[in-house]
Amino acid sequence: MxxxxxxxxxxxxxxxxxxxxxxxxxxxxxxxxxxxxxxxxxxxxxxxxxxxxxxxxxxxxxxxxxxxxxxxxxxxxxxxxxxxxxxxxxxxxxxxxxxxxxxxxxxxxxxxxxxxxxxxxxxxxxxxxxxxxxxxxxxxxxxxxxxxxxxFSYKFYKDGHDIDASYKIKKFIDNNFTEKISLENLSEYSGFSKYHIIRLFRQNFNTTPHEYQILLRINYAKEELKKGKNISEITQSTGFFDQSHFTKKFKQYFGITPLKYLLSTN
CATH class of the missing domain: 2.60.120.810 (Jelly Rolls)
Known part of the structure; x- marks a missing residue:
């Protein structure tokens, strides 16, 4: 073609x-x-x-x-x-x-x-x-x-200050995981470049800031489903782009759709 x-x-x-x-x-x-x-x-x-x-x-x-x-x-x-x-x-x-x-x-x-x-x-x-x-x-x-x-005229290295910064970023995500977070937000908050943030997070937590945020959202959504909450409400409250995006991510983590999980808990 x-x-x-x-x-x-x-x-x-x-x-x-x-x-x-x-x-x-x-x-x-x-x-x-x-x-x-x-x-x-x-x-x-x-x-x-x-x-x-x-x-x-x-x-x-x-x-x-x-x-x-x-x-x-x-x-x-x-x-x-x-x-x-x-x-x-x-x-x-x-x-x-x-x-x-x-x-x-x-x-x-x-x-x-x-x-x-x-x-x-x-x-x-x-x-x-x-x-x-x-x-x-x-x-x-x-x-x-x-x-x-x-x-770039730059080489990545990691020291104690960098490790402290990565935990600071992690705590920021912990406290704001349902909100829209950009790498620019994290860069301004931590004082590190976007590249540095991703490298640090991967080295310390074996994931990226975004993947960690998704994990927090998915685990929170799972608890809300156990309470019998509506899927569309959970999608909105956890900050997912739409219900199909939420469903895709939920299934990736738990091997089942949110609807099937909701039905299994009732």
Whole structure:
């Protein structure tokens, strides 16, 4: 199927996804205002980037800086399938709260498990989930593929102050888990960058701030269901985007839908 599709989230307009199947998305040399992450699912292509010739193949990830001139020439258009993730430059720099070091293009080879994992995360970006979940996914994709801190004059380290800060953030989420919490909120509260917050939380609690918030919401919802509370009321009171989002998360944690759990307790 020859097609090009775009996805944008009006409520979180820091990224855009482009899916191309057996199509050349641009036949001219060009540059993007955004940083570009490409995932090649099928086929191969010759990419000319700043007068340097590079070959990208199936299971390759490509990272191109904003403003870098490049063009893409598929070896066989009938065997060419990829997705592009465009990221606003100011958002990318907000991850670390500093300007990033310039670069041209980097390529990473992946195995099938890597591709499947990244594809699932890109799919989740197109679902009805919260800003903090989507922002966490974007940062996770970048760090998994290209190790974000390498693009900044910064190195991550952990000391006692950082550990104290991670518990401070955890307590903030404990006290506000039903509210809308963004990484920007946590950054302002703790004084750490968004990237630093996610790294610290993963190292100390083996999860992300958003996943921890979801866990608190789900456990609270479970107790409310035991009391016979209405599912739509619980969805609203716990801060889920909608009932389908609540149902999906509840089933992921407990292997059963909220409705079935409610019926089993009555």
């Amino acid at each position: 020859r097609e090009v599709e775009y996805y944008r989230d009006r409520n979180f307009p820091v990224f855009e996804i482009k899916s191309c199947d057996e199509m050349i998305h641009s036949s001219k040399q060009h540059a993007h205002q955004e940083l570009s992450v490409g995932i090649v699912y099928r086929g191969s292509s010759v990419v000319y980037c700043e007068r340097i010739k590079r070959k990208v193949e199936s299971n390759n990830a490509v990272f191109i800086d904003s403003g870098v001139m490049h063009d893409c020439n598929p070896t066989n258009i009938n065997e060419w399938k990829f997705k592009m993730l465009y990221l606003k430059r100011d958002w990318f720099e907000s991850i670390m709260s500093m300007r990033h070091k310039g670069f041209t293009m980097n390529i990473k080879k992946m195995d099938d498990n890597d591709v499947s994992l990244i594809n699932n995360m890109i799919h989740d970006l197109q679902s009805n989930c919260s800003e903090i979940e989507k922002e966490t996914i974007l940062i996770s994709i970048l760090d998994y593929l290209f190790k974000i801190e390498d693009y």
